[in-house]
Amino acid sequence: MDLLADNLPAYLSGFLFTLRLTVISGAIALVVGTVLAAMRVSPVATLRGLAVTYVELLRNTPLTLVFFFLVFVAPQFGVRTPLGFWTAVIALSAYTSAFVCEAVRSGINGVPVGQAEAARAVGLTFGQTLSLVVLPQAVRSVIPPLINVLIALAKNTSVAAGFASVELLASGRRIALANPSDAMLALAGVALFYLVITIPAGLLAGVLERKVAFAR
């Protein structure tokens, strides 16, 4: 236990790094993902095609490969992202936005058809129908899956450990390697910090899910 206490500052700085990564990438992914979802249901074929291509590509690519591309491949044609935190933010939000898009899209699909029909009947345009009628109702059923997407994001930030970010996992790995005989304990410390994020968020998603289910 001394090991955990002695290295608390290292754990905390890693934990903060992970939190910052999650919050910033999450915010960007929510915005980009919602825009992508709107593109996917829009009347303009090119926009739909663009969004579908993006989502399909990113969803079928391992996150590690996205990092790999940014760190090792993109510099070969002169594109260099600031190493560490911001590279991780770009990779994580690009990847997560594809999943946000899917969650929002299935939420839009979940809104009863009559709502959109009624909106059109009173003469609203596509943009008005989507933003004033459909999306506000979709939000309710979209929130639990979105929380799950964000939980996945919080866990996915660990991939940054392999690409020059000293986040929670990398801090723990450093401690484990410096104390080879106490490696288990050092990693258990990391696990605790992740659970502090993921378990309450998971419970929240569960509660909201049940609420939505009852409200229907």
Add this chain to the structure above:
Amino acid sequence: MSSVLYDEPGPRARRRERIGSVIGAVLIVGVLALAFRYAWDQGLFGADRWDVLYDPPKNQTAEDVWRSMVVIGLGATLRAAAVAAPLALVLGLLLAMWRTTQHRWLRAPATAVIELFRGLPVLLMMLFALLGFGWDAFSSVVFGLTVYNMAIIAEILRAGLASLPKGQTEAAYAIGLSRVQTLLLVQLPQAVRTMLPSLVAQLVVLLKDSSLGFIVGYPELLKAMQNNAQYFGARYYVALFVVGAGIYLVVNISLTRLAVWLQGRSTRTAGTVTVDPTVTPAAPASR
């Protein structure tokens, strides 16, 4: 689906849309052309960036390069997934059954295991095996993939069981089946069937996660790409990446297609519950 959100376009709207689409297409082509031009200026299409794929330097043969990627690299990726997937399915099934036990306190350990492993990054589990248990890289990757996906699969199956109409269980009890018989003969077969698309989608996640082996020193596809780039020179990263990413996309999109096809089938035949293969409350967009 999308037609609900806007009117069936009339002649004018159709013209407008067509113009919009054409403008969009022109814009996209323009952006692509600019990107192409930029890449050309960067020398991205020069033979010295690509000859590693057909006539590599340093006295190596193209066959060796392709073999190191497709046979050794992809082989290692698939091997890890092929060992972890059945393990995760079987353990997930057992956990799901355990979790349906009547008594709350008997159920608790299963719930705890599921919640614990769902809440931790796969990479951390791999590190536990690698640094904590002192396992080799392959076993560590398989361990990480297995325990994480076992928990997710248990949740998928639980959602499947919960989605069954109550009448199924009641009917089973009425004809005198025991609880275990009901579970095995009536509930699980239906749950697995309705959840088949989600299960296949989860296998795509598992396959993608095997790339985390790159970080723990398992010589899979990404590592093969990097070792080649290291050996032949960094200028080959683009060519090697195109091949490696292409392999991932082909394998994963094929599996995703399979999931969609299965969903179509199960909707037709089972006809009770349809589940989006990609987003379910139990196993949402993970990796």
Add this chain to the structure above:
Amino acid sequence: MRTRTAAPIALAAAALLTLTACGGSSDDAASEPEVSDVAAADFPEGSTMAALAESGSITIGTKFDQPLFGLVGPDGTPEGFDVEIGKIIAGALGIAPEDIDWKETISANRESFIESGQVDVVIATYTINDDRKEVVSFAGPYYEAGQSILTLADNEDIQGPDDLAGKKVCTVSGSTPEANLLENFPDTEVVPFGAYSDCLEPLRGGQVDAVSTDNVILAGFAADDPSFEVRGEPFTAEPYGIGLALDDTEFRNWINDVLEASYEDGTWTTAWENTAGSVLPTPEPPAVDRY
């Protein structure tokens, strides 16, 4: 021409073996250490050496991405000084180079590979230190390196570790150089990757200011690419050892004997000149540390 060296057959005789011809090394890059004609019965019963000689193969962990020490091409053949040392040890067990099973180790998994028995020995630019001695044991050292700094050739601001304050320095997560930077040069911003080769692109692009690890590793990168240059003198001593199971003192002593014999009969020098010696001067072999 194939360089012939006398085989170290028995432990006692090993150190006394005569020097044999190895003068033609520079034009003979393909020379292989001699495989001695030994049988399991020549080793103490129940020893690791007897078991390995009996099985006729040995599993050696080494780096696959380290120019000059352990580098593997797509055909799967490793080359480098660590690889040659591995062949010398295998040869003394009567195991031919083609019967060696090479496993890739990275800095983070060397201890665990030894502890779990995945490899018989690790020869992977592996620094001997006290923390590691708690979980594995070391034969050797067979080479003494020192931590140094690599920068772009046109960057002359950094000439030593004291110039690293406030600079981004790339190194490998879990390595000795990383620990040293964190402890002794805390103003340095450490950028950790999984392998040193990962550091080269960020250095080339100016995303990090320097790469810091053992001088010989850096020399390999600088030799491959003239846009990099090694700066200043080494500022630590990094004795490279051969990692093996913690309690196998018999095996450790035997490997030390083999190393000393290779110092005596010139195979060590040949191994160096055929690999790292192509860009680095030939050093005196270090005294093995029989702790």
